[in-house]
Amino acid sequence: MPMSSSNRVPVPTLGRLATYLRVLTELEQAHTETVSSADVEQQTGINAAQFRKDLSYFGEFGKPGVGYSVARLQESIAAILKIDRRQPVVLVGAGNLGSALIGYPGLTEHQMDLVAVFDNNPQRIGCQVRNLYVQDIQRFATVNETLQARIAILAVPAGAAQRVAEVLVAADVRAILNFAPTLLRLPAAVVVRNVSFMQELAVLSYHVSSNEQEENGEEQAGEQNNSVRPILHST
Amino acid sequence: MPMSSSNRVPVPTLGRLATYLRVLTELEQAHTETVSSADVEQQTGINAAQFRKDLSYFGEFGKPGVGYSVARLQESIAAILKIDRRQPVVLVGAGNLGSALIGYPGLTEHQMDLVAVFDNNPQRIGCQVRNLYVQDIQRFATVNETLQARIAILAVPAGAAQRVAEVLVAADVRAILNFAPTLLRLPAAVVVRNVSFMQELAVLSYHVSSNEQEENGEEQAGEQNNSVRPILHST
DNA sequence: ATAACTGTGTGAAAGGTTGCACAATCTAGT
DNA sequence: ACTAGATTGTGCAACCTTTCACACAGTTAT
Incomplete structure (x- = not known):
């Protein structure tokens, strides 16, 4: 039983919707019928709960125990983003x-x-x-x-x-x-x-030089890293 | 008396540093010697306190009652972002x-x-x-x-x-x-x-259609808006 | 000197976003 | 029917970022 009304949608959510849509298109081309939030996490690096919460701003689109219909969800997101018409x-x-x-x-x-x-x-x-x-x-x-x-x-x-x-x-x-x-x-x-x-390059440039000594092999998946150690200290 | 050591620097801060640098370059070309955080807010739309806090991750660069030396601050930020050398x-x-x-x-x-x-x-x-x-x-x-x-x-x-x-x-x-x-x-x-x-366009597309009925004349200044009313509700 | 300004640096509050954890719900197999 | 397994939708807590507000420090004028 949904209840969304005039709650406000975070801007990051809108950006992620575009990402979901991309993945759904890929899945459709692979003739996948159904997808779960865990699958989406696997494909996008975006937390499964995040995905579900993003959608919850607009209604209920999945079936518990089953997942989401790829075709249906694709249409829904396109409609939300108003890209269902040219x-x-x-x-x-x-x-x-x-x-x-x-x-x-x-x-x-x-x-x-x-x-x-x-x-x-x-x-x-x-x-x-x-x-x-x-x-x-x-x-x-x-x-x-x-x-x-x-x-x-x-x-x-x-x-x-x-x-x-x-x-x-x-x-x-x-x-x-x-x-x-x-x-x-x-x-x-x-x-x-x-x-x-410019801004993106600044972030890269800062990180390149500060990572000088680190060495580990974990995988990164998220769309954005959050913070880093400072290196310079001037006056 | 600064004390920053291995505190972590937020990524948004790094992006803003690039913006400050751009403004400082403009000011230098206009032969301005000194700038205050309020001036920077005026030029960038970024809150003055935010500017000061961003810098505080790296040290102290301003003089109370005076402001920041344009040339000095420019050098400092360039050094922080490691763009003082090619x-x-x-x-x-x-x-x-x-x-x-x-x-x-x-x-x-x-x-x-x-x-x-x-x-x-x-x-x-x-x-x-x-x-x-x-x-x-x-x-x-x-x-x-x-x-x-x-x-x-x-x-x-x-x-x-x-x-x-x-x-x-x-x-x-x-x-x-x-x-x-x-x-x-x-x-x-x-x-x-x-x-x-894609993501940016999604945000725009969503907003265009949802703004259909609004009408007011305030000025916007910030680099990012935060959230909006949802319009669609489907199941 | 002292008073009146101006403007920095920062602790603390406010605001926003993300992730966890779990009840609720559906499916499938027996 | 009933149980086991899967997966959603969401309240809540943790986290991160932004903004406020003010003590403190220079500057200028008297």
Whole structure:
């Protein structure tokens, strides 16, 4: 007997749902019918109880003593994440990274329909990348009136990010995947996720040098490690 | 009088250090000499106390009543993150994403020296990307004996990731930035950071549709939002 | 000197997330 | 039917992270 109502869903849970979905797709391709939370732990490194709790935010999907129907769970999670229908997405910034993202298979796999690419560089405007022509960012408001994209991928230089983001939001974009290393100041209703290679590299760099003396052979499985010994101490 | 010794540093702290460093570089270019934790909050959206606590893991860097010397703090953080010297980094996977990363300016800015690119696709081996020639991954062990890279960027398809990661680790790589959507099972001593656009997009997608009815104009500043109302409830 | 500010470093509180442990529930075999 | 075995959904405790709040330390002005 479920009772979820207006409880709030942790953001990490949403991220993990995407991981579950990936595993379910693999299982489906292997013609597996049923899966248990323990199986999922085995595949993802995410604790079985965590998996069950993540799902419990949205209802009850499993049968005690049996597990979860792969096909059913897949549909349910897709519905939760709203990727059961194709979603229009726009890309702004057709530089290195932007162009690479156009071909990224993960987008279509997750029903993200890249419908337009924008840039402000006259050298790039009009160019064809994959199956899309790069358009002038100045035309964004007009074009998006037709496209109605609510999700945008922002792959412009840091200096331009805030300005461009405001243009997007003015044209009804509600969610931004931001690759620029800057803080975007936007209305609270707009959701921003920052992808920062910098930060990840910092973590790696720190660890590499601090692990200098350790030596053991355990397996690691979790998606994120938690903390490490500091090494430097300066004043 | 500091007393940090073998306390453990939270991973989020390391990520934020990279952000502070970015802001400090901007401040230096604007010829600002001194900065307070409140200034940093203004620039980054990260709570001032958080900033001070993050630094406190490594020592004392500020003067009460004055703030922090921009130049000094910059050096200190760079030293903590071990990016005060150039670090050799290798890239595996010269596909779309991999190629884009070769040109990514953030790498050099953070003293990451991309010294070699590998792939297993014969069509790509030998090709020049920017200033590097793509080498056969089979030669990795040999080549890295000379290069001595400890950090690797893994931008190969999911199916190849585990296999390649093991090759890297066998050749003394200790930290991997993994762009493949798979769980890497590696010795615990190896640090893995996963970058998953999928997960970020899932969060965006979920939010876009759930925000359907809201309407308010507050500013958002933090780097991460925390939770949201669920909308779906299925069985 | 002293008073009035400003801003650091940190102990303690608040808040959020993860993992354990177990009752409840379903299946299958006898 | 009944028992044994499997596996879910969840209250609770442990853990981790963030934020508050304040003592203490420099700085400036009088």
